[in-house]
Amino acid sequence: xxxxxxxxxxxxxxxxxxxxxxxxxxxxxxxxxxxxxxxxxxxxxxxxxxxxxxxxxxxxxxxxxxxxxxxxxxxxxxxxxxxxxxxxxxxxxxxxxxxxxxxxxxxxxxxxxxxxxxxxxxxxxxxxxxxxxxxxxxxxxxxxxxxxxxxxxxxxxxxxxxxxxxxxxxxxxxxxxxxxxxxxxxxxxxxxxxxxxxxxxxxxxxxxxxxxxxxxxxxxxxxxxxxxxxxxxxxxxxxxxxxxxxxxxxxxxxxxxxxxxxxxxxxxxxxxxxxxxxxxxxxxxxxxxxxxxxxxxxxxxxxxxxxxxxxxxxxxxxxxxxxxxxxxxxxxxxxxxxxxxxxxxxxxxxxxxxxxxxxxxxxxxxxxxxxxxxxxxxxxxxxxxxxxxxxxxxxxxxxxxxxxxxxxxxxxxxxxxxxxxxxxxxxxxxxxxxxxxxxxxxxxxxxxxxxxxxxxxxxxxxxxxxxxxxxxxxxxxxxxxxxxxxxxxxxxxxxxxxxxxxxxxxxxxxxxxxxxxxxxxxxxxxxxxxxxxxxxxxxxxxxxxxxxxxxxxxxxxxxxxxxxxxxxxxxxxxxxxxxxxxxxxxxxxxxxxxxxxxxxxxxxxxxxxxxxxxxxxxxxxxxxxxxxxxxxxxxxxxxxxxxxxxxxxxxxxxxxxxxxxxxxxxxxxxxxxxxxxxxxxxxxxxxxxxxxx
Numbered sequence: 136x137x138x139x140x141x142x143x144x145x146x147x148x149x150x151x152x153x154x155x156x157x158x159x160x161x162x163x164x165x166x167x168x169x170x171x172x173x174x175x176x177x178x179x180x181x182x183x184x185x186x187x188x189x190x191x192x193x194x195x196x197x198x199x200x201x202x203x204x205x206x207x208x209x210x211x212x213x214x215x216x217x218x219x220x221x222x223x224x225x226x227x228x229x230x231x232x233x234x235x236x237x238x239x240x241x242x243x244x245x246x247x248x249x250x251x252x253x254x255x256x257x258x259x260x261x262x263x264x265x266x267x268x269x270x271x272x273x274x275x276x277x278x279x280x281x282x283x284x285x286x287x288x289x290x291x292x293x294x295x296x297x298x299x300x301x302x303x304x305x306x307x308x309x310x311x312x313x314x315x316x317x318x319x320x321x322x323x324x325x326x327x328x329x330x331x332x333x334x335x336x337x338x339x340x341x342x343x344x345x346x347x348x349x350x351x352x353x354x355x356x357x358x359x360x361x362x363x364x365x366x367x368x369x370x371x372x373x374x375x376x377x378x379x380x381x382x383x384x385x386x387x388x389x390x391x392x393x394x395x396x397x398x399x400x401x402x403x404x405x406x407x408x409x410x411x412x413x414x415x416x417x418x419x420x421x422x423x424x425x426x427x428x429x430x431x432x433x434x435x436x437x438x439x440x441x442x443x444x445x446x447x448x449x450x451x452x453x454x455x456x457x458x459x460x461x462x463x464x465x466x467x468x469x470x471x472x473x474x475x476x477x478x479x480x481x482x483x484x485x486x487x488x489x490x491x492x493x494x495x496x497x498x499x500x501x502x503x504x505x506x507x508x509x510x511x512x513x514x515x516x517x518x519x520x521x522x523x524x525x526x527x528x529x530x531x532x533x534x535x536x537x538x539x540x541x542x543x544x545x546x547x548x549x550x551x552x553x554x555x556x557x558x559x560x561x562x563x564x565x566x567x568x569x570x571x572x573x574x575x576x577x578x579x580x581x582x583x584x585x586x587x588x589x590x591x592x593x594x595x596x597x598x599x600x601x602x603x604x605x606x607x608x609x610x611x612x613x614x615x616x617x618x619x620x621x622x623x624x625x626x627x628x629x630x631x632x633x634x635x636x637x638x639x640x641x642x643x644x645x646x647x648x649x650x651x652x653x654x655x656x657x658x659x660x661x662x663x664x665x666x667x668x669x670x671x672x673x674x675x676x677x678x679x680x681x682x683x684x685x686x687x688x689x690x691x692x693x694x695x696x697x698x699x700x701x702x703x704x705x706x707x708x709x710x711x712x713x714x715x716x717x718x719x720x721x722x723x724x725x726x727x728x729x730x731x732x733x734x735x736x737x738x739x740x741x742x743x744x745x746x747x748x749x750x751x752x753x754x755x756x757x758x759x760x761x762x763x764x765x766x767x768x769x770x771x772x773x774x775x776x777x778x779x780x781x782x783x784x785x786x787x788x789x790x791x792x793x794x795x796x797x798x799x800x801x802x803x804x805x806x807x808x809x810x811x812x813x814x815x816x817x818x819x820x821x822x823x824x825x826x827x828x
Contacts (some may be wrong), residue, residue, distance in 0.1 A: 158279065160203045160266040161255060162194055165211040167247050170417040173546040173564035173597045174528050179213035181270040182220055184511055186428045186438055186492055187459075187477050188446075190415060191217070191270045193436055195226055198233065198268070200435070201278040205234045207260060208270070209251050214239040247382040249375050256372035267365040273424050274364065274412035275433055276300065281405050285366040288325075294399040296374065296391065298366040299328070299384075301359040302407040305692065306655050309423040311360055312416050317385075319356045320346060321404060328402045329353060331388045339665070347682070355686040359404075362412035366405075374400075418526060418544065425492060425509065429455050429473045438475055447478055465501065477512065500535070517553075545594070552591035563594040656701065659691040664705040667735065668713060677737025684738070699742055699751035700758075706735055707759050707766060707773075725769045732776060739782045749787035757791075760805045771809045778816075785816055 164181040171180055181191040191208075198206055210217045218237045221227050226235050238258065245251055255261070264286065266278055285298040301319075304310045318340055320330035329346050334357070347353055365384070374387070381387045391400050411433050413424045424433075431437050438449040438457040449457035454472040462476045465484035470476070474488050477495035482488065486503040493499070494511040500518035508525045516522065517535040524541040527533075532550040539545075540559030548565035557563070588594045663684055670680045688698050710727040732739075743749050756774070760767040777783040792813050795806065 157263075158202055158204045158266075158282070159261065159263065160198050160206045160268060161252075161261070162191075162198070162206055162208045162268055162270050163248060163251055164191060164208050164217055164270040165251070166269065166271055166416070167211070168416075169599065171421075171544075172599070173562060174526070174544065175212070176564070177547055179210070179217055181210075181217055182213075184494065185273070185415065185421065186425050186475055187494055188438075188441060189220065190273075191220075192224075193273045193433075194268060194270045195233070195235070196436060197272075197274040197276065198266070198278075201266075201276070203233055203266060203278070206236075207255070208235060208237045209240075209255060210237060211240050211245050211251065248384060249379075249382040249386065252372055252375040253379070256376045261369055261372055263369055265367050265369070267367050267371075269363045269414060271415040272363050272412065273415065273428070273433055273436065274362065274410070275436055276362075276364065276407060276410040276412050278364070278366070282366050284405065285368075285403070288403060289368070292401055294401045296368045296370050296400045296402060298326075298403045298405050299388075300362045300364040300366075300405050300407060300412065302362055302410075302412055303358050304360040305358055306658060309426070310413055310420075312414070312420050314416060315361055315414070316357075317359070317361060319359055319404065321354050321356060322350055323352055323354045326403045326405065328388065328392070328404050330392065331385065333385055342686075355689050357689075358692055359406065361414065362407070363414040364412060370400075418542075421509070421526070422507070426473060426490070429457070429475060429492075431455070449475065459495075483518070494529075544597075546597070548593065550593040552589050555589045555592060557588065561588075562597040563588060564597045565593055565595075567595050568597060655691040656693050656697050659687050659693045659697070660701045660705060662687040662691075663702055664708065664712065667702075667705050667709060667738075671709065671731055671734055672713075674734070677735065677741070680735075680738050681741045695748070696751050699748045700755035702738070702742055703752045703755040704759050706731060706739075707756070707763075711765075724765060725772050728769070728773070729776065732773070736780055736782065739777070743782055746784070746787050746790070749783050750791055752783065753788065753791040757805050760808075767805055767808060770805055771812050774809055775812055778812075789813070789816060 164179065166180050169175065171183065174183065181194075182189045184190075185193065195206065208217065208221065214237075218239070221235060221237055225231060226233070238255065238260075240251070240254055245254055264282060266282065268274075281298060281300065285295065288298070289295050302310075316334045318332050318334050319328060320342060321328055329350060330342055332340055334340060342355075361384075363384075371387075374391075375381050378387075378390055381390055388402055391398070391402055395401065411427065413420065413427065415421050415424050427433055428437060434440075439451045441448055447460045449459050451457055455474070456470045456472070457475040458470075459476065459478035461479035463481045464470070465482055465486060468482050468484060468486040469488065470482075471487065471489035473490040475492045476482070476488075477493060477497065479495060480493050480497040480499070482493075482499045483501035483503065485501055486499055486505070488499075488505045489507075491505050491508045492510065493505075494514065496512060497510060497514045497516070499505070499516050500520065502519045503516055504521045504523070505516075506523045508522045508527065510516070510522070510527045511529045511531075513530050514527055515532045517533060517537075519536045520533050521538045522533070523539070525539045525543045525545070527545045528547040528549075530548050531545050533539075534551060534553040534555070536554040537551045538556045540557055540561065542560040543557050544562040545551075546562070546564040549563045550565075551557070586595075588596065666680060666683045666687070669675065670683075684698070684702065693701075707728070709731050710724065714727070739752075743752055756770060760770045774783070774788065778785070778788065792806065792809070
């Protein structure tokens, strides 16, 4: 299936060698998106500075440190700029230990990863296994051991086409992108991927039952993040060429899995342990990765070990403050923490900078506040400006008193007049945006002439194309603006606000205190509640519901105690959730709850198998009653019913009642309500003991 190398594709004077013996990488220097627009209108994303260093430098450095010998850099947008940068850099010097060849697209139709790989396949450059990586990936992973692992698997599985690399990252971690949420079904014994789904904007996921029947053990993983690094067999490129509907990596994986029985091709995953890898997919991730670099999670890819050409190294001070030579700091100005300042930049007096990056030759005035901002080269910020949560490109000028709302992006050359205030999440460009309609009349053109954001300013609002302004991207912008709130002042309030929006359907009838505070546990609770509601309405069998609940457990990595407690709480909340109104504490509440408990008896028996699990469920019953007074009045009936159905055993109930919590004041009402049932149990136990005597 391999193709002969075409003449003219190798470097002049280079020797023809067996590529099977050379460790080869393909670096895709285009993201095929406009997430960084309008900044990327004039400069390729691969050359955007990340902590004062072009992104592509990090990618090439990581490949070099991994022992890669030959790298093909594939360019689409602004290919001439990338080619010029690499030609003048250390990467293409004769003494470089890694050979680099820049490849440009063969046509103007290259608009995706799939198009790029089809074009590369047409050039017949690859003959053996290769590493596939995006130029906006930051990684310190040693890839050679993973390549060897891939080759070792081929000895037992001839159909292996790819080993894709993931890292573990829990829900809510800054390294997770809202745009790239995914769920994998994998065989935990051999690492084979069985099912792949992008979970973005999905409320439920469907998995084929055949997958669970054919494989003895299946793990559903929601805690993995795509690093955009793959170890590929040579057959990958022809597979893309043969399937023009493969546009993304996800398309490729789904296609392989769908046709697995026909083509006998398989894909495996590798989970990183102790290494760093992240994909700078959007500005929120740009912020997260920048902080990781500054805080040295990416070592040795850190500012003070910068190996770029003709660039002096940063010196590292306390609290992760990095400065290059020539930096001047005015009187009583503060570089608080996680700050990088490029060479020959000037910072005036009484200026405060924290968690920010300032590029080369910047001039910052007096009484300026800069927080969580990324300021590139040759930027001028005059006195009394406020820049928080912003990205400011090369050559921007902010006159005195300018204020930027959270999440602003200013393209190259933007100039804002004194005292201009820019709304949150605004993107500005120096040139008027092009008209979307080439057939407008002259009158229409006059009505729609773009105007600057303020008088004497050079800055026009950039509007994303409708198809690109997705819900996920909007969420990314909002999160970028929210994450930098001061944690000590607003962490709890922000979480509650976000959680209330997410769970408003479930919380209008339940006290918030009844829901878990942990984000993973809260998400698990919501999924269980949805599964149980659908299970009751559609009369789904208990075994299938247990399978769904277990899938959610592994996806959110919750403990068995949390499972036991939250399953009980979800069942108890179903009547009010389904009727959208609270109960009154009458027999009607029990009449609504009893058939629900009866339907879910198989589920309860599955989880409440031992004394500890029963104690967990009793704790959940008690907490639910305290937070929901309408339920408290029927707690005794619930307890009696579960005892009668042999879900809760006598010993567990008596042990729970004999060991009240350390602060029992809130629980007194519940324990008083169930007192008659406890007395009845104790008397029954005594009678049984007397009879046995």
